[in-house]
Amino acid sequence: MIIDCHGHYTTEPKPLTDFRQKQITGLKDPAAAPSPSSVKISDDDFRASVEGNQLRIQRERGTDVTLFSPRASGMGHHIGTAATSLEWSRLSNDCIHRVCNLFPNNFIGVCQLPQSPGVSPENCIPELERCIHELGFVGCNLNPDPSGGSWTAPPLTDRYWYKLYEKLCELDVPAMVHVSMSCNPAFHTTGAHYINADTTAFMQFIQGDLFKDFPQLKMIVPHGGGAVPYHWGRYRGLAQNLNRPPLEEMMRNNVFFDTCVYHQPGIDLLTKLIPAGNILFASEMLGAVKGDDPTTGKPYDDTKRYVEASNLSAADKAKIFEGNARKVFPRLGPKLDKIAAARK
């Protein structure tokens, strides 16, 4: 099977985005604040939102299952209060759950957390537990900068985050480190903020002792690990200069890069330098970069093609397409087995 571990619901039905707009208006004008229960989206609406999009692309490209989470730029943790964030996260996660229920062989849920700047991440635990226990999700997205581009939160290695990490370990759930929209005009959201966040998080992991404290904790650094593989010599050297463990040792059971790198030379670099056991297949299809690459005539985000064309062995490709996902998302295996059985 081919598991795409990084897909966002970028084709969400209009009533959901309408709610968000009204919710934001309601922050200034409480009389205009909508109730989440007022959002009516039919099963047909959900089906229509993915049929010609993610489902079509899965069929066309020959991928099997997408780990599906709310639109990353839409998380907007900087907007309003923790209560705003919780209301929006619950509704967003419920929509993911509806899609997963309609297409249980195609989508498995990953949740948005109700983070809020300056609020302890411990506040995310109830929604995390609801998503794992009640909605059957297998992972979460963790925003290292809930401020949306001001970077006011402590590093991910700080004890500030530890209560949440304890719960992640207890639930056997990994986190994908993923920022949301940038409201800082210096940072383009998908062209700078996303990639910078990946690079920043990885350097934090080099500096800290997070995985000594949480040997079970698994962090996915998306977008191919930001700038890290291109500057692998720099990071190896910095770790050495700082008397930190070698990168492969630090990463081994804890840090994973995805394959959201939208050209062959980038994937070739990634797969050449990073151990195959630390790479997860992902495309973020219908995400940051849409359309066809004129140099190949194929979609930029058809990363399956690049991984297949890489120099990796068949065994390593199998790890990247499926085996590693089963390892990093321990709750995924039984679901995949059920899907495989259903398809027989």
Add this chain to the structure above:
Amino acid sequence: MIIDCHGHYTTEPKPLTDFRQKQITGLKDPAAAPSPSSVKISDDDFRASVEGNQLRIQRERGTDVTLFSPRASGMGHHIGTAATSLEWSRLSNDCIHRVCNLFPNNFIGVCQLPQSPGVSPENCIPELERCIHELGFVGCNLNPDPSGGSWTAPPLTDRYWYKLYEKLCELDVPAMVHVSMSCNPAFHTTGAHYINADTTAFMQFIQGDLFKDFPQLKMIVPHGGGAVPYHWGRYRGLAQNLNRPPLEEMMRNNVFFDTCVYHQPGIDLLTKLIPAGNILFASEMLGAVKGDDPTTGKPYDDTKRYVEASNLSAADKAKIFEGNARKVFPRLGPKLDKIAAARK
């Protein structure tokens, strides 16, 4: 000749760093504020600071001339006021000038600008002019984030910066986009902030029309262009999605990446994807990453070795080692010719 376009004075004599410490103390206790004229550094001190360091390495590695500027992390534009920054910049640039005068065949000056958060970059013009006209410098370092990690300045494409750009064009001087130390605990200075700044600036250039307004303006994005070459497909796709010109067209006469990428696969990616006319040789020797790479037994920052081992033609290597530097730094040519003549 081999021109290293990116070298900082990371071995500065102690009286200079002592002054800075006292200057910072003086911000709270004006009685403790030192006078720049109190800083006494002899020619022998300057000689000793580079003899066993940058000069030795030039000889060992076979490079000829280093474009030399004050320590980047030491610029500290966020400290004190514009007056603080001007005093520190003048003194720092004067020290570069002293080294260049002692070793005119080895070092050519690039200046630090007296930027200060919230202060118009126009304030940098007098010091820029002094460095170019009186000290014989050929370039400057421009900090896109004088706040030191809060990113409060407008994008580099904003008219906020235009008066300075007008002067750069008038003087025929390029700018290297280079941040200084991070005082944000989320960002490691050399492991995150530097690389993020490169990525951020490049995305700003994609979004804006800066080079339509300033066809003569030349910007160097150091550290191999940050994350950009690794994500070249992403940036090509984003430019396409945003209806912006193709990257090669946007870069052609205006944006240049240096070779401060500290391993062979990274340099191979850079030289494969980026036109050779847009790459400048640089090592940032004795900079962010010191020591030997155990996988090669050679220093991480000996980037000449990687460029030489790349698949580039001899003509392209000559461009990267010398030709492009002459083009990007128009004031450099006559100085290089003089050095070449002196060596005959």
